[in-house]
Amino acid sequence: MRLIYTPLLTLFCVFSFYTQAQKSTYKISFENAVHHEANVNVIFSELEGENLTVRMSSASPGRYAVHHFAKNIYGVKATDSKGTPLKIMRPDPFSWKIMNHDGEVNLNYILFANRGDGTYSQIDETHAHLNMPATFMFAPTLEDFPMEITFNVRKDLNWKVATQLKETGANMYWAPNLQYFMDSPTEVSDFSIRSFDVDGQTIRFVLHHHGTEEELDTYFENVKKTVLEQKKVFGELPEFDFDTYTFLACYIPNASGDGMEHRNSTILTSTRSLANGGMQGNIGTVSHEFFHAWNVERIRPQSLEPFDFTKANMSGALWFAEGFTSYYTNLILSRAGVITPEQYIKSLNGTFNYVWNSPARQYFNPIEMSYQAPFVDAATSIDPVNRENTFISYYSYGSVLGLALDLSLRAERLNLDDYMKLVWIKYGKKEQPYTIKNLEEALKEYAGTTFATNFFNNYIYKSEMPDYKTLFSKVGIQINQDASKAYSGISLNGQNAIQKNIAQNTPAYKAKLDMGDTILSIDGKKVDGNFKDLITNYKPGDKITVEFERYGIKKNTTLILSSDPTYTISIDDKASKKQLKKRSEWLLN
Template sequence: MKLFYSMIWLCATSVGFGQVNTYEISFENAVHHEAVITANFPDIPTDTLSVRMSRTSPGRYALHEFAKNVYNFKAFDGNGNPLTVIRPNPYEWKISGHDGLVRIRYTLFANRGDGTYSQVDETHAHLNIPATFMYAPQLRDREINVHFKSREDLGWKIATQLPEVSEGHYMAPNLAYFMDSPTELSAHHLREFEVPDTNGNKQIIRLALHHNSTEDETDTYFEKVKKVVLSEKEVYGELPTFDYGEYTFLACYIPNASGDGMEHRNSTILTSTRSLADGGMERNIGTVSHEFFHAWNVERIRPESLEPFDFEEANMSGALWFAEGFTSYYTGLILCRAGLISPEKYVEGLTGTFNYVWNSPARQFFNPIEMSFQAPFVDAATSVDPVNRENTFISYYSYGSTLGLALDLSLREKGLHLDDYMKLVWEIYGKTEKAYTIGDLHQTLNQYAGQVFGDTFFNTYIYKSGMPDYKKLLFSVGVALKQDSEIPYMGISVELDGDGNGLIKSNPRMGSPAYKADLDKGDVILAINDAPFPKTEKFEAFLRQFQVGDSLSIRFERYGIEKTTKVILEQDPAYTIFLAEKEDSMPPADVLQKRKQWLNIE
């Protein structure tokens, strides 16, 4: 969402011709989650003006149908006369009979505080712009001015990446920037620090933290945020040049929020129900790490498939394994480099993601590009019919993260590293804001590491769904990857139901013992080897009393009918990842040195 004109030029031109769309939003009925929005569209060049609610939101890829929360819609001309309104579809209002100006007014219900939707209550007005404001597609290039009528009686202040024109009034140079500019009105705590750019100009990094904690806790958390910012700056060698010289973290850590994170061009939303005093000090900082990395990777290093962002249809990209996945790889690595988690915790934390990707049957169906194509179906998308994602989908976050790990360690075997590859991608596509294709990423890796290396990586792991030799790669930095051959495995998730039996909660993993035995999601296990289903321990722990190769007689109920089957237990395919010296002897000095370079520790 590159800005093609300077703010000064836009303001002068818009004022001269009067072509500024204006909005006002107020929150008199905040306790019942309502906002009232008015908008003025002057100098309309056509007989009919179409206004819409967006169906998507920047950073999301699925449809969200924000129009469902709009009601009490009315339209008037410049003299206050009612206008004719036609609804051609659920997302659009066509307004005719105007005198060159259309004024609309509507009520919005908003009660989800996350990175996509809006939430209005007595604690805050948490506004994602596409979920809040109607827009006129034919006027998308106009400047926009918006007046946030803050609830001063509730102590609200305004935080946003939009530049302030006057108190309570903010501007956007065009629709794209407006839609990409979430805004938080609340009694938040504010912290900021300055970071010089490569030209010696200082940019402001700001934290607007809405939470129920103390000022001291805010200070402590902000120090963590600063460490993340500076560590990520080291990856690329510089900060992006933020529009208007500022970047704002909009954090809501309150009980009525929904956990999420969402990147934007010069800001990010961070939401969690965890307070800083109740685990959030450690657990929320990972989202800070992930979302700020997006200031480079996805906001400026931008996939061509997401340009321009479509507010009317789902947005599909095959590059999310890189845009989201490589960002996920750096999420934990940055926390380690910044000293916010220990090397041991970081390395052991790789285990869950690795097992999820390595052991998934889904790789037989889709490669990382095709997994990325699934985003409109999984990225906060909703549906009511059952799906088989346990067997057919791997999150592009996780898939890309494990590939980022493999690429980094593979490059380090050549005396190179992923940081410098990311720097090169930044120089070619990020700083210039030239949107890239997957072929461009491939060519850039060839340029950085050589054609044989680059072709092998992309042809084996990106265009196909091969897996690198992780045991060898991890061993090169003194990290062990091991399985326990004595742990039995069945391949299902089972929970107690209301009658004390075992309800199978997930689709059995393809090829697993439960799958081979024709057990299925929704089946109720009544007895195992003629004994009642265990009620005093978790199912995985219960299985530990058996041996790999044991045959279990399962009596179960499906659709009200009792059935029996036999399950032959197999070895658990899961691995554990840990620092090699925890179990074996201390790795050689050269290996430890490679680990220190990888984790950027002294």
């Protein structure tokens, strides 16, 4: 989220100016946390008119789909300044219209919350994990006015408060407006905290977990390495509001794995403890979300400005905002020494194969894949969809395009870091939102018109595949396919049933098999959890008879096997000194 009131001095001027004007004053308490409830009180004061409409958000910063947070609100009551009950009407599922107030509305409600991730809230006796859109009603007419909040913490549970909001007193915090308030997740728990200073700013790591302080110390060293390595890409940290950036990490069994960026903070949730895989498994989310402090929070698409809390937010730039951030996620860890170059190269395989073996590129380019976010970004539906054939995640698509652009630039003795730095200086540092055309113009400025035009025309406005074999060879990396290995296009679950939509143009698709079909036998040989073993006995081009069951009826079809399309990316052990030097410049910086 962009902060409307900058710089910091202006924030305090705004704070002083509005102390006697319209404002929203919140209190939240957790007496019934064991049953996942919070009691919320908010006083809307100095109001104009006779009626006030309040609502729950339908969107959350960093998410692009619609979320119906209002479903978890009940026990709504309102009084005026004298304590007189006020009539409440429901104009729509998300709003409450409070009638005939006297300039003040004192509103109370109960929130049920039991999902600890980057979008929803979770309240229990381990913590109050609060995403503001999922927690607090707001008055749209007061969105430009300050908001104050007091957290009545559970002292019996030794709870404390961590947030990017400005602290104004004991457990009391302030935001200049609705945009900043909604963009300020808060962790209330018995957490541990570590911090370090970088160029006069403080980086805090708040961790709610069941592990040891020694584990946190070890993990925090990798967090520090990651932060400092990312600073090298852009040459500087952003100017964080109140000179502080806060990681809000919950590595607990009752959390749901996620990560969500915010202006001066990020949420990190995982069921993996540091002692049980989290030391390595969770650090990638740290890297991804902190990179967002530049790319998407300040280097921000015009299409997301301002963020609308009443509807889905769509942008065609997510291949850059999310995808290029995904490219840097593991690359940064390699440069920081958190993972090895070999581990990084190996990590490319899954994403690379997912993108370039998908039939979806015939339908959408990266911009149009980004437009799909409202349907896929934690969105829910009960009807089946055909995403296996029509959608490639903009995280993954943008990541492999970032890889291609970086290697292409390095072939010209340039690099993606310096391009990102240019975009930062032109747009992010000034907090001037960009368009996709702006990104193309910046690449022209950095690498020349011909280079930029070719890249955007072929890979952004179209869906063509870069020449990775040539690009990889320049840095001593191999990419191969095994033409002798048979491929069917079938993926079975434990009950021998096809578990997802079959990709177009695969042998299984051409044989008219479908999701849900149960494979019984191949050439008369019973399939009993051994499908992959049976296929290894065949070669590309072989025809096999498949017996399957669909809707309780046994059927047969002929499947003609093809060559396995899987790419294998690996380090070339015979790379020249020149290739090794270029690889080192790329992966070790």
